[in-house]
Structures are given as C-alpha cells and as structure tokens.
Amino acid sequence: MAKKEFQAESKRLLDLMINSIYTHKEIFLRELISNASDAIDKLYYRTLEDGATGLSREDFSIRLEVDKEARTISITDNGIGMTQEELDQNLGIIARSGSLQFKQEAEKKEDVDIIGQFGVGFYSAFMVSQRVTVDTRAFGSEEAWHWESEGLSGYEITPGAKEGHGSTITLYLKPDTEDERYSEFLDQFRVQELVKKYSDYIRYPILMEVQHTKVKEGTGVDGKDPEYETVFETETLNSMTPIWKKSRSEVSDQELGAFYKEKFYDWQEPLKVIRTSTEGAATYTALLFIPKTAPMDYYTREYEKGLQLYASGVLIMEKCADLLPDCYSFVKGLVDSQDLSLNISREMLQHDRQLKLIAGRLEKKITSELTSMLNNDREKYEEFFKNFGLQLKYGMYDNYGAKKEELKDLVLFYSSTEKKLVTLKEYVSRMKAEQKYIYYGCGETVERVMGLPQAETLKEKGMEMLCLTDNVDEFALRMLMKYDDKEFRNISSDDLELETSEEKEKTKELAEQNKEMLTFLKESLGDKVTDVRVSGKLKSHAVCITTDGMITTEMEKVLNAMPAREKIKAQRVLEVNGEHPIFQRLCDLYQNDKDRLKLYAEILYDQALLIEGISLEDPADFSQKLCQLL
Ligand code: ADP
Numbered sequence: 001m002a003k004k005e006f007q008a009e010s011k012r013l014l015d016l017m018i019n020s021i022y023t024h025k026e027i028f029l030r031e032l033i034s035n036a037s038d039a040i041d042k043l044y045y046r047t048l049e050d051g052a053t054g055l056s057r058e059d060f061s062i063r064l065e066v067d068k069e070a071r072t073i074s075i076t077d078n079g080i081g082m083t084q085e086e087l088d089q090n091l092g093i094i095a096r097s098g099s100l101q102f103k104q105e106a107e108k109k110e111d112v113d114i115i116g117q118f119g120v121g122f123y124s125a126f127m128v129s130q131r132v133t134v135d136t137r138a139f140g141s142e143e144a145w146h147w148e149s150e151g152l153s154g155y156e157i158t159p160g161a162k163e164g165h166g167s168t169i170t171l172y173l174k175p176d177t178e179d180e181r182y183s184e185f186l187d188q189f190r191v192q193e194l195v196k197k198y199s200d201y202i203r204y205p206i207l208m209e210v211q212h213t214k215v216k217e218g219t220g221v222d223g224k225d226p227e228y229e230t231v232f233e234t235e236t237l238n239s240m241t242p243i244w245k246k247s248r249s250e251v252s253d254q255e256l257g258a259f260y261k262e263k264f265y266d267w268q269e270p271l272k273v274i275r276t277s278t279e280g281a282a283t284y285t286a287l288l289f290i291p292k293t294a295p296m297d298y299y300t301r302e303y304e305k306g307l308q309l310y311a312s313g314v315l316i317m318e319k320c321a322d323l324l325p326d327c328y329s330f331v332k333g334l335v336d337s338q339d340l341s342l343n344i345s346r347e348m349l350q351h352d353r354q355l356k357l358i359a360g361r362l363e364k365k366i367t368s369e370l371t372s373m374l375n376n377d378r379e380k381y382e383e384f385f386k387n388f389g390l391q392l393k394y395g396m397y398d399n400y401g402a403k404k405e406e407l408k409d410l411v412l413f414y415s416s417t418e419k420k421l422v423t424l425k426e427y428v429s430r431m432k433a434e435q436k437y438i439y440y441g442c443g444e445t446v447e448r449v450m451g452l453p454q455a456e457t458l459k460e461k462g463m464e465m466l467c468l469t470d471n472v473d474e475f476a477l478r479m480l481m482k483y484d485d486k487e488f489r490n491i492s493s494d495d496l497e498l499e500t501s502e503e504k505e506k507t508k509e510l511a512e513q514n515k516e517m518l519t520f521l522k523e524s525l526g527d528k529v530t531d532v533r534v535s536g537k538l539k540s541h542a543v544c545i546t547t548d549g550m551i552t553t554e555m556e557k558v559l560n561a562m563p564a565r566e567k568i569k570a571q572r573v574l575e576v577n578g579e580h581p582i583f584q585r586l587c588d589l590y591q592n593d594k595d596r597l598k599l600y601a602e603i604l605y606d607q608a609l610l611i612e613g614i615s616l617e618d619p620a621d622f623s624q625k626l627c628q629l630l
Helices: 008-018 027-050 084-092 097-109 112-117 122-127 182-186 188-199 253-263 346-350 353-376 378-401 424-430 446-450 453-460 473-480 501-513 515-528 553-561 581-592 594-612 619-629
Strands: 062-067 072-077 129-137 144-149 155-159 166-173 206-215 228-236 272-278 284-290 307-311 314-320 332-337 412-415 421-423 437-442 465-468 486-490 531-535 543-548 571-577
Touching: 008 122, 027 062, 027 072, 027 122, 027 166, 027 188, 027 314, 062 182, 062 188, 084 129, 084 144, 084 155, 122 129, 122 166, 166 182, 182 188, 188 206, 253 272, 272 353, 284 353, 332 353, 353 378, 378 412, 378 473, 412 424, 421 424, 424 437, 437 446, 437 453, 437 473, 446 465, 453 465, 453 543, 465 473, 473 486, 473 553, 501 515, 501 531, 515 531, 515 571, 515 581, 515 594, 543 594, 571 581, 571 594, 581 594, 594 619
Parallel strands: 062 206, 307 332, 437 465, 437 486, 531 571
Antiparallel strands: 062 072, 072 166, 129 144, 129 166, 144 155, 206 228, 272 284, 284 332, 307 314, 412 421, 412 465, 543 571
C-alpha cells in the first residue's frame, strides 16, 4: 500500500503533538495503555456475550517492553486487534470526541498546557517518538497488518507478521536534546513509576520484564562472600485495584479528577465528586461526577444518560440508563456491585430488583448532595444551576410531576427585589403578611419581565416577583401548584388581589359608568379578546393583556411553538388603565367619533401584545394604523 496522507484534522493534531513543548510528555504511556485496555475490554465483552471466544479473564494482559539499544518502547495487548480497514480508519482520522475537543480547545487558546487536561489518544505517541509502528491482528482473522508513520509525512499500511490477536505499538524515541531527555522512558524505574502514577487501576495486568540484582544461590552463606547476579522477572506493575475501591485517604482529588477526565471524556475537572458505598439490602460502591459545564449535546436528543455498571470490578455495561432518573441525567460515573451477575443481559437488567434499589439510593444521594451544595456553597451551586438548572425544571414538570417534591427546593429563579437567584423557600420566607400569592412574570429576559406593565404595580406595593425566562418555568410551577401552601400567580392573570377595597370600588365604579364604551371596544376587537375591562393595577402604562382561565399567554407561546400540535389560544383580556389620560380620550371618542375609537382599540390591543412579547398577527397593518393616527 502506498503512503497515505493523514486526514486534515488529524494532521493538525499531529502537528501539535510533534512540536509540543509540553512538559508532561510522559502521558503518552497512559494513553497507549488505556487504548490497550479498551481493546481488551472489547474482546472481553465478546467473550461474555457469546462465550465462543474460548478466552477467560485470566488470559488477558498488557505487556511493556523496553529496548535500550534500539531506543524503543513497545506496548502489546492481546485484545481485539484491528483489521486493515480499521487500522486505516482509526489511526488516520481523529474521530473521538476527546481528541476533537482537545484540538478545538487548543486552537482557541494556543496554550499547550491543556494537553494535560485531555485524553489526547494515540497521536500523543508522537510527542516522544520520531517513528511509530503498529502491528496488529484482529481477533479471528488470518491476516496481520503493519502500520508505520514518521509523523506529518503520512502513514503506510503493509501486510504484517504478528502472531496471535491484539496489537503492538512500538515507539522509536526521538534523540535526546539539550532540553529533553527522551531516554528517561527507557529506564525501567521511570516506566514503573509512570504506570503506578497513571495506570494503576487498569483492570488487566500490565507486565514487564524487570531487572533485579540478586544474591547468587549458595553464596553469602556459611561464611562465603555473597556473589551477585542479574535476573529478569516478569512483574505486574499495576495494583489493578480500581480507584473507587480504594479508601478515601488513598486517593487524591487530583487523581479522581484525572480519572474522571480520562474515563468520561471531559477536559475540565468535575464540579463535584460524589462517593458513596453501602452494604445491606444492596451492596455497591458508586463514584459519581457532576460536570462543570453541560456537554455540547446535553440538551439534544443525541445525549444519552447513564452510568457505567460494574459487577465485582468488571465492566458489564458502558451506559446503564436505568441507574439515573432523567432529572439527573447530567451525572456521570459508575456503580460497582457484587450483587449483579456478570452475564446478566440488558433485558434482565431492566427488571432487576437490585438495580432498581441501587438507582433509588443513588437518586436520594444526589438530591442530598445537591441540597448540601445549595446550603453550604451557594456560588458553586449557582454555577451548577446555570448549566443544569433547566434539566431540574424539566424534571419537575416531566412525568406528571412525579419528581416535583424532590426537586422543588433545588430550583432557583431570579427575584425582582433581591436582584439574584432565589429559592422558593427564600421567597416564601419574605412574603408579607397580607400577600396571598407567589407572584411571577414571564418573558424572554429578566429585563423584559421587569418591564411588564403589571410588574410596576408589584414594585410599587413592594412585592417580590420571580422572573421566569425559560419556556419550561411556568409549566414547572403549575405542576407544583403550591409551595408551602402558597399558590403561584402569573402577574398577567386577571386578578392579582393587590388592590385595596377602595381601589377596587373605584375601578368597579368606572367600569359601571363606561359599560357601553367597554362593550364597544370588545366588539371592535372581535374574537381577539374575550373581554375588555377597566384596570386598577396599572401605573404608567395605558393597557395590558391579561388572561382568564388556565392558559396564560406565555404557555400559549410555548405550546404553540411545539411541532404537530393543534394551536391553542389563551383567553385574552384587554385591560385599560382607568387613571391614564388615554382613558378619558376613549370616553370622548365614544361620544363623538366611533370610527376613530375602533382604530384606537386595535392599536391599543397590538401595543399590549408587544409589551407582552407576543408577535403581532399583522405588523404591517399595525404600522399603517399608527400612521393613520399620527
Ligand atoms: P481513542 O482511543 O480515544 O478512541 P485514539 O486516537 O487513542 O482515540 O485511538 C483511535 C482508535 O484506534 C481507537 O478508538 C481504537 O478503535 C483504535 N485503537 C487504538 N489503539 C488500539 C489498540 N491497542 N487495539 C485496538 N484498537 C486500537
């Protein structure tokens, strides 16, 4: 096969690796060992699935070999191997999200330090090598293949001679320079140290021929001088104890962070680590992570929730969705339980009582951890909420509110008086004695909500209002119905019960006196409104739209934005401020110029819609009418 070019993306990543001045070049070993372990995992699953491979767990290992003379270090696994096509695809193109994300970040920041934060994968070999070869044979295949590259100039694939399935990656180290001693990776102690540091928890033995100096047998006793000899012994370099099985004191936060980044393809440290284990009805250890930022695809259909599931230390499922409720789908991590059988199938798992029990416990644990974060580290919680709050609010609404009680104290909304995010509990604790409802307004942004005509009234009465800016917000609160026995009320609904009895009396009087005029306005607007009323709740604004009944204008907007739904319509009411000069003008027109009054009605209605952030049915018509008036 002729020499081939790397795909453009790969080339750039490769270029970054080759020219990297990054000081932790040692991570290449971690990356290659982790690839080896993944390759074994793949074959091991197959063994579990059909049992026809004739292999068992004990057969698998990763072997390191160092050749000082040739200046090579090689990593051999007896995993799944690669076919010719796979070799071409996997090592010629970067596909993995981690590598791709790394590249994007690197281009943004031009900061080599981020190398340490990512799993950079196979290409990291080029940080320390001038030439890399891969000899591989796919499991069950007759053919072996040889891949070879000296970096940017491309790669070549030729028939190979590898015996047995699996892959050997051989690195031909770069010559030492004044600044860099690549020979350090030929030193057995250095390699041992690196394996301990980065790959200790790899679940397959990492073997290496280790050189020891020993006292020769028969010497050093009976008064004879000891003689020494050099022997080579195969040693297992890693403890194979998974990080989650170690005690808290044995594992540093840094190690947990590194583990998370590598296993769950994130480039940032997690926001929170949750470790929990229990014995009894369900025996398990769980290591959970809350990411710092929401993954790019988090709020899309592509995102798959789930935790890794291990049975006694052996991975049996990469993403077990049943372990997490939807409201906590952002949680990453793993569960290891000895109660589960290794050969359990997916279908069986779904009905597994033990699994349900574990899922229930984990959910409680996550809730309590989030609650304590909210109470003890508000800043961190708000950072969390900025990323995943939307999911919690969906969670309240979802499934007919099945999780609303659990989530109601975890959601935050922006407060008009506190000028920051507050909990419902905090809101209620500040409610005035005479205040009947928890008030909220809806709009695209906080500024919009604060600018609503009715918001002014609340402000004047010194009452707090929650500003709802996400589509799901109002639905979530509706699902909750009450908090602490206080009902929620949208400030755009008809009656806010804010007026004093005097004010009410006055409004009523005005309405009585102008009954015919109001009826005329309503008839002019046809089926656009169900009523036109005098309002006592407006201050500087002339008009506003309120709604009768269950559906508010905000809900109307959201519901109608959903695909394939019958359009619904809120029962709109046009309210006119009885104290506003325009009201007197309307009364005059009713006496003298009904045609003009009709025009006024239409313009005022459209204006009220605009303030609410509802788009006009016919903006051109509105503009024409306004010009006519001017
Ligand atoms: P990642 O391992 O994160 O997917 P890499 O760039 O390290 O990204 O590797 C690319 C792909 O090459 C892997 O996904 C895997 O399919 C294949 N690969 C790498 N190393 C091995 C190996 N030792 N055995 C089998 N396949 C491998």
